[in-house]
Amino acid sequence: MPGARVFGRQGDGGPGDVSPGTRVQERCRVGTAGLNIARSQIGASLDALHTAQELADMAVPGFADAVTVDLLESVLTGDAPIGPVSRLPMRRAAFRAQDGQFGAYPVGSAGAFPFPTPYTQALVDLRPPLVDSVRPTDRWPANDRVRAEFIARAGVHSLIVAPLTVYGLVLGLVSFYRKDTRSQPFDEEDLSPATQLAACTALCVDNARRFTRERTVNTALQRSLLPHTPPEVTAVEPSHCYLPGRYGAHWFDVLTLSSCRVGMVIGYVPGKDLYASAAMGSLRTAVSAPASMDLPPDELLAHLDDAAQRLAREQDADPVALHQARLPFSASCLCLVYDPITLWCAAASAGHDAPLLTSPEGVVSRLDVPVGPALGRGMPYEMSVTEVEVGSLLSLYSDGSANRHPAEAEDRLRRLRDAVADVSAHPKDICDEAAYKVLRSIPPDGAALLVARTRRLDPDRVAFWTFPAEPASVREARRAARERLACWGLEDQAVVAELVVSELATNVIRHAQGPIRLRLILDRVLTVEVSDDADTAPHLRHARLQDEGGRGLFLVASFASRWSTRYGESGKTIWAEEELAGL
Template sequence: MSLGGRVDFAADGAGPDGAGEVEKALFEQARIGLEVYDSQLRILRSNRAALAIRGLRESQVVGAHIGDLDVGLHLSPLIKKVLEKQSPVFDWPLSAVPATDPGRSHEYAVTAYLVERPESLPTLAAAAIDDVTEQVRKQRDLDLLNLAQTGVGSTLDPMRTAQELADTTVPNFADAVAVDVMESVFTGDAPTSPVALRLPMRRSGFKSHEGEPPAYPVGGASPYNSHSPYSQALADLRPQLVANLSATGGWLAHDRPRREFIVSSGVHSLIVTPLTVHGLVMGLASFYRARSHPEPFNEDDLSLATQLAARTALCLDNARRFTREHTVATTLQRSLLPWAPPETPAVEPSYCYRSGRYGAHWFDVLPLPSCRAGLIIGYVPGEDLQASLAMGRLRTAASTLASLDLPPDELMTHLDNVAQRLARERDADPASLHHARPPFTASCLYMVYDPVTQQCSGTSAGHDSPLLTSPEGVVTVLELTGGPPLGQGVPYELSTVELLAGSLLTLFSDGSAERYPAEARARTSRLREAVRSTAPPKQVSSSVAYKVLHDTTPEDGVALLVARTRRIAPDRVSSWEFPPEAPSVGEARRSARRQLTQWGLEDHTPLVDLVVSELATNVIRHATGPIGLRLIFDRSLTVEVHDDADTTPHLRHAGPQDEGGRGLFLVASLAQHWGTRHEGTGKTIWADMDTQEGA
């Protein structure tokens, strides 16, 4: 007999060499159900396995019409199909509740075929009924595990991970699923074990096939009473199976919300499994079966629930670790950024910063000599912690370079050298190869504004140009000639433009611009509208936070630096030019004295006389061209002496027998700050001194 097609079947058991007896024995002893039908759909024979499935005696089955027995085993449509089309049907799926296992539905694969007989005899059909419940269950479990493998943990958000477990398992595995997560997972702290009942848990995911509301709302606390399957699972960190809730003790009487949920949804079976990683608890998952799954949970289901919980717990632990690293990186980023904008006569600045889950932004307002101010903003892509460390080094380097009073293009070139060194260090780090980190890069924008000349010069290294809002509220893009991102080893060009006092400069850093250009363009469009304002910078940055970044903070974070330009009043600036001759030193002193008298700073005349004398004398001795003298009086008094030479003076300590070398040392001792600034036509030596008005 062959179950795959047409077979010979001796109904009377006759055949050569007792073949009929053998065939009869095989028919009766087969572990799968076998039945034979005539063309009128009457059952001619049914073996023991088939009778067991039907739960009937042979006398009740043999001779009966197959349609009359469809209540237990719905085979009549299949047999009709085989007889009408005269062709076999293989592995026809069928579900039934066998008499040998009441209360549990089994899955069968039925193969029906015609029985090969002489043409003179009536046509017969046969069916082989194979119980494939276990194979189907294993495949279903495997499919569910594969679905969980791809569907659970798609992000590093604990709430979403918990909900993904519920969405994956309802209704495929359970009628309702509730997932509670430890509060420590959300803060990134290390979980504890064993877990106390009073330890805070948050309801993080829930789904019900019938739409029933949860016992505790998602996002709120989810407490557990003692002496329940939940508390037991947390106590011994082992899953708990409650096959029949009606047969359990009175623990539900002490948990009213869960009791009401179980009664209203018709839950009859429960599995509670802890979400653990290396013995540390991440949360708890509860699987409920109700009307859609009349069969209770069993040990096989408990094994599947445990595997699903293990997958979910691992994803939650990854989210916890990421949160911890992100918290450290964010804390580091904020510690490396300025807490409050400095007071500067050049601009009135304000900040707005939102940390993201990727990369690190940096910005700064740098007070520069002669009442000027430097504005800088940049972005370092990459992993949070590594990007934060690189950002800190770049910001420190930029601040140091700015203190040397370098023009923006030269500062950017030196900063590019720093970036190249960081790139070499990253490439040499074995962790870069292990984690497949991309090549190091960073973007930066640096601008210097002079409130005396109202000139703004700047350059960009792969960064978006700033926005310029005129005093009347008209917004344009201030195009700056720049270059590629830092680390490429190319020079940068300088751009200079004259600004009106009261103009608003907006430096914006959006880390998502390359990965999500459409979203970045939408934010930039809203930004242009938000900075179309004549309000103070602090109010503008608040407006950006509410109108541009509210509920839409990009994944890679964002930084904003706005600064409204100021102007030093013309009557607070005086400049002269003298020939490079010895008498010019006295004339320079006299000019400075007259100006100090007009400003009411006569008390500072001896100090200014000494500084002007020393600096002007150095021009005559060591430089060429005329002597340029400029006094700026704002919060402090600045004395500047300009010459055409490119040499840089160096401070040194003169020995007892030295005839020179004391002038610059004397200037440095008397002034609060001093330094040298190189420009296109030479250099300027400046010295700042405190005044009573500026104190």
């Protein structure tokens, strides 16, 4: 019954209009039906401020002419309540007056309670004091001049101050005021309904506090598991925006891959407790190892699917999950790899919306990505490859409300399209605009946005040769690499680079097939790549002292800062990175 008047009184409220019999009937009504309605309507939401205002709205004008609710700052942040207090400041959480009066402190401001007053008495004794008559000769108003001015201005003749406590611990105070000409003064029999209202409200506020605490911990966990700043890469200019919600956990990452390429992932794990955040962290960790192996997006999602199935089995075997009747584990993920040399963008999706692509002309469209089943289903995934123009915007977004609130999610997507249409804007500015305009009302399930402007590596920083698979080609490959490094002014890097080229080219002749394809890439590091047509995996051996061979990859691994193998549609590529002197 929104807006119901719970504590109604007979007559016009004047002192002479209320007979003793009527007052007895009024208190019976307050003690039964009124309190039942109050219990059903106070605490309708898990919000301490909203709960406090519900109490004030229901108590005015039926039970009091003005009501103030003050809560400890720690309660609003979700911290545990404390024992008796007398001097700690509180924040004004709610105020309501019958005739439009304003309180001693505005809602949202902090105020102290000087000692001694009825307010501090309630905080110390944890019992509601009754002031049945406010007289000019009273001494306590002089100790709290701000509230004394409100009492005098409003014409208050009596008040009850009830502490908000749970299990003997203080959450705040609620003050009930009655004025001179509109109601009878409070008396002893009004203490019972005031105490019951305070007790009911305190339980609801404590529930809201516990929810705030759980949400705060959940949000802190999610933020600790996500990247704080994206890495500096040549391929793209990235930025992100993350808004945690009350349900589920979003995750994203920008991965530095070999040969100047970059990987971008975004995903969502539905759930209503810390388990979703923990699962999100597990998936983000699980994506790092396959990414370091230079797996394409579809195979990377296959590895993530294995991890998701393991998480699902653990949830099914968890007695707590069975007791809480959690939904079957599910997660979505979008994986994308961009190559700034070829301008190819490879992408695959596991139940996640395809990213938005903004062309240099400002045309917004969806990137053509086949959307497969959600993670944990044991199904294969398909990958698409699209050539992306330099200066385009790739916008990966995650809106957990899409399935639960599709109309609202579609409206946010429409506003997001408008935000990413300005291709000249910096990705950080786009994320800021999305936070202020697109996500101005945070979705219940939160949201995440990863925006990246594509760039191209200068063609002069890439060199490519093809040699026949014969011993003489090793010398020619070393010479070509040495000359190119001299053109780049990297003579100091030539010794290590020639060694890596020699060992990798020799491996092609001895253990692989097809021509020797050599590529040098100059970026923040010097990358040496040697490709062949064989699918055999290289094996790093630790040769014995008397062995005449088997030290090739060991030497590469010793002198390179990183090295690994990348497989393609035909053959493989062994790459090694060398740190540049002075960087």
